[in-house]
Amino acid sequence: MGIFRDLWWFFKSEKKGYGIGLFALFMVSMTHLIPPLVIGEIIDHIVKHTLSLTLVLEFSGILLATAAFEYGFRYLWSTNIWGEAFKLEKIMRVRLFRHFLRMDTLFYQRNRTGDLMAHATNDLQAIQEVAGRGVLTWADSLMTGGTTIIAMLLFIDWRLTIIAVLPLPFLALVSKILGDKIHVSFEHAQETFSEMNDKVQESITGMKAIKSFGEETQDMADFQQKLDNIDEAFVKVNRIDSMYDPLITLIVGVSYTLTIALGGYYVVHHVLSLGQLVAFMTYIGNLVWPMFAIGVLFNVIERGRASYSRVDKLLAQEAESKVSEGKLLMPDSGDLTFNVQNFTYPNEHEGRNLQNVQFDLKKGKVLGLVGRTGAGKSTIIKLLMREFDHYEGEIDFASRDIMDYQLDEYLPAIGYVPQEHFLFSMSVRDNIRFARMMASQEEVELAARAAGIHEDIVAFPAGYDTLVGERGVSLSGGQKQRLSIARALLIQPKVLILDDALSAVDAKTEQLILSNLKALRHESSTLIVSHRLSSVMDADEILVLEAGKIAERGLHGNLIKAEGWYAQMWQMQQIESHLESQNSPYSLTEKRSKDDESVSMLTKVKGGNNDGES
Numbered sequence: 001m002g003i004f005r006d007l008w009w010f011f012k013s014e015k016k017g018y019g020i021g022l023f024a025l026f027m028v029s030m031t032h033l034i035p036p037l038v039i040g041e042i043i044d045h046i047v048k049h050t051l052s053l054t055l056v057l058e059f060s061g062i063l064l065a066t067a068a069f070e071y072g073f074r075y076l077w078s079t080n081i082w083g084e085a086f087k088l089e090k091i092m093r094v095r096l097f098r099h100f101l102r103m104d105t106l107f108y109q110r111n112r113t114g115d116l117m118a119h120a121t122n123d124l125q126a127i128q129e130v131a132g133r134g135v136l137t138w139a140d141s142l143m144t145g146g147t148t149i150i151a152m153l154l155f156i157d158w159r160l161t162i163i164a165v166l167p168l169p170f171l172a173l174v175s176k177i178l179g180d181k182i183h184v185s186f187e188h189a190q191e192t193f194s195e196m197n198d199k200v201q202e203s204i205t206g207m208k209a210i211k212s213f214g215e216e217t218q219d220m221a222d223f224q225q226k227l228d229n230i231d232e233a234f235v236k237v238n239r240i241d242s243m244y245d246p247l248i249t250l251i252v253g254v255s256y257t258l259t260i261a262l263g264g265y266y267v268v269h270h271v272l273s274l275g276q277l278v279a280f281m282t283y284i285g286n287l288v289w290p291m292f293a294i295g296v297l298f299n300v301i302e303r304g305r306a307s308y309s310r311v312d313k314l315l316a317q318e319a320e321s322k323v324s325e326g327k328l329l330m331p332d333s334g335d336l337t338f339n340v341q342n343f344t345y346p347n348e349h350e351g352r353n354l355q356n357v358q359f360d361l362k363k364g365k366v367l368g369l370v371g372r373t374g375a376g377k378s379t380i381i382k383l384l385m386r387e388f389d390h391y392e393g394e395i396d397f398a399s400r401d402i403m404d405y406q407l408d409e410y411l412p413a414i415g416y417v418p419q420e421h422f423l424f425s426m427s428v429r430d431n432i433r434f435a436r437m438m439a440s441q442e443e444v445e446l447a448a449r450a451a452g453i454h455e456d457i458v459a460f461p462a463g464y465d466t467l468v469g470e471r472g473v474s475l476s477g478g479q480k481q482r483l484s485i486a487r488a489l490l491i492q493p494k495v496l497i498l499d500d501a502l503s504a505v506d507a508k509t510e511q512l513i514l515s516n517l518k519a520l521r522h523e524s525s526t527l528i529v530s531h532r533l534s535s536v537m538d539a540d541e542i543l544v545l546e547a548g549k550i551a552e553r554g555l556h557g558n559l560i561k562a563e564g565w566y567a568q569m570w571q572m573q574q575i576e577s578h579l580e581s582q583n584s585p586y587s588l589t590e591k592r593s594k595d596d597e598s599v600s601m602l603t604k605v606k607g608g609n610n611d612g613e614s
């Protein structure tokens with residue numbers, strides 16, 4: 001019954017709805033007491049030959065009125081108790097969703113999407129069952145069972161009643177044992193369901209990879225395995241469940257046998273009338289449902305308890321990278337100063353992910369951030385985006401530590417265009433004004449023009465009203481990127497971060513977007529992270545990162561002269577674009593690697609390769 005204690009906060013806040021529901025349930029159980037008494041009376045009148053038409057009409061009237069009352073009260077409990085249960089599910093769903101929104105990337109690394117979805121569906125369903133069917137069966141078994149036993153005691157015979165309820169304690173004991181078993185099995189079953197959900201989610205997201213590697217058969221086999229696990233787990237739950245119903249039939253059978261034996265004896269010896277015995281037997285029939293209800297109750301409670309503890313555990317997970325919140329409002333503009341001596345991810349035990357990274361990004365200026373993969377470019381962005389606060393050093397905006405600003409002031413001031421852009425299933429216009437729904441068409445168009453996507457949009461079937469996604473147009477990688485840039489530009493961020501956000505657009509469009517940005521953003525700064533050096537060549541400063549440290553820095557021309565990694569990459573990419581422009585079948589584009597691989601290829605190209613490539 002611990003789950004009722006866990007949910008007490010809800011029952012307390014919804015006492016009116018539950019109060020009405022329970023009162024109606026009580027009235028239903030009271031109405032159940034009437035028909036057996038009426039049947040008993042009728043039988044006694046038949047036996048005594050005193051049944052008249054008036055009496056028949058009277059008894060029928062009572063039975064009809066009882067049925068009508070029961071109808072009304074049943075309706076009342078059903079709407080109130082189930083209504084409350086749905087309300088609980090909604091509250092829990094909102095809590096979970098808010099929690100999901102609050103959590104950091106580490107949380108999403110630890111918990112897979114399918115599992116989170118299982119929490120938000122199956123587990124919440126099981127908790128809702130407690131607040132609905134659980135409360136109902138608990139109250140009904142108590143009320144119907146209690147009032148029936150009291151009626152047996154008061155209206156018929158106490159000795160017969162004791163004999164009839166003798167097997168009940170045995171029922172309670174077995175219910176407890178089976179309930180514990182169900183708890184363990186159901187928790188395991190829910191885990192297998194989560195695993196299957198994970199599998200489906202991963203397969204759908206990775207469908208392209210699965211198909212391109214011809215892994216459909218293997219994937220189907222994996223899925224089948226997960227389904228078999230679920231099957232096995234739920235069959236086990238069901239096996240325990242199934243022990244309960246025959247047990248009730250057995251107990252009721254024992255009750256009937258004992259009652260008939262003793263009741264028959266009493267009728268023969270005139271201690272009871274035949275009508276009283278029939279009424280008593282009907283009461284035993286009334287006890288059958290409360291007994292089944294106890295079984296249902298244990299089942300619902302144990303499932304709910306298992307699910308509640310799963311959801312509770314998830315809700316209890318705090319964001320590891322707790323970000324502190326300041327009180328300041330954001331100034332209209334300002335310079336950014338990044339000075340981090342040390343940063344290591346919370347789940348990393350060895351090594352440092354950033355060391356002595358220092359740069360200034362003045363308003364109106366553009367900073368380029370390049371380096372091989374894993375060098376730490378995204379990590380710098382994560383710190384700027386306040387995903388982690390536990391670094392050694394300080395990041396300032398307008399001469400104030402960024403932690404001093406209110407988060408909901410600071411974050412919208414940073415326009416972030418991620419590597420993996422996400423478009424919502426809404427119109428192109430709404431996708432662009434996603435973070436500023438009140439923006440006018442004019443503003444939306446201005447942002448779209450600056451991002452070089454306006455011409456594409458007006459060519460879509462419904463222009464800016466065209467739906468994006470499954471039900472609408474499919475956009476190319478480059479179109480998606482430009483739409484994401486337009487979305488970020490619309491909020492006129494004080495710092496715009498393009499995280500490899502131009503990788504899928506052609507060189508001409510890239511240059512157009514970059515020159516638009518320069519013209520538009522002379523009051524605010526821009527940080528461009530890119531593997532393609534042409535994106536940063538005009539930046540006011542370029543930082544080359546390596547293993548979390550700044551390896552080279554300066555203007556494009558200086559870095560070329562320095563003949564380091566940047567210069568090598570630059571030459572490599574020049575050759576690549578030359579080959580591409582010639583449409584050569586030997587284009588290296590597909591093979592282009594973002595790191596050393598490219599440099600070693602360049603060395604081969606430059607220095608006369610050994611294996612005949614040229």
Ligand SMILES: Nc1ncnc2c1ncn2[C@@H]1O[C@H](COP(=O)(O)OP(=O)(O)OP(=O)(O)O)[C@@H](O)[C@H]1O
Nearest residue numbers: 345347348353371372373374375376377378379380
């Ligand atoms: N959430 C994380 N937890 C632990 N380590 C991480 C996490 N994210 C990145 N790292 C590690 O930090 C280092 C820097 O990674 P980062 O993503 O910043 O590189 P990057 O330069 O942006 O690479 P890419 O160009 O491939 O995006 C890498 O060693 C990476 O494995």
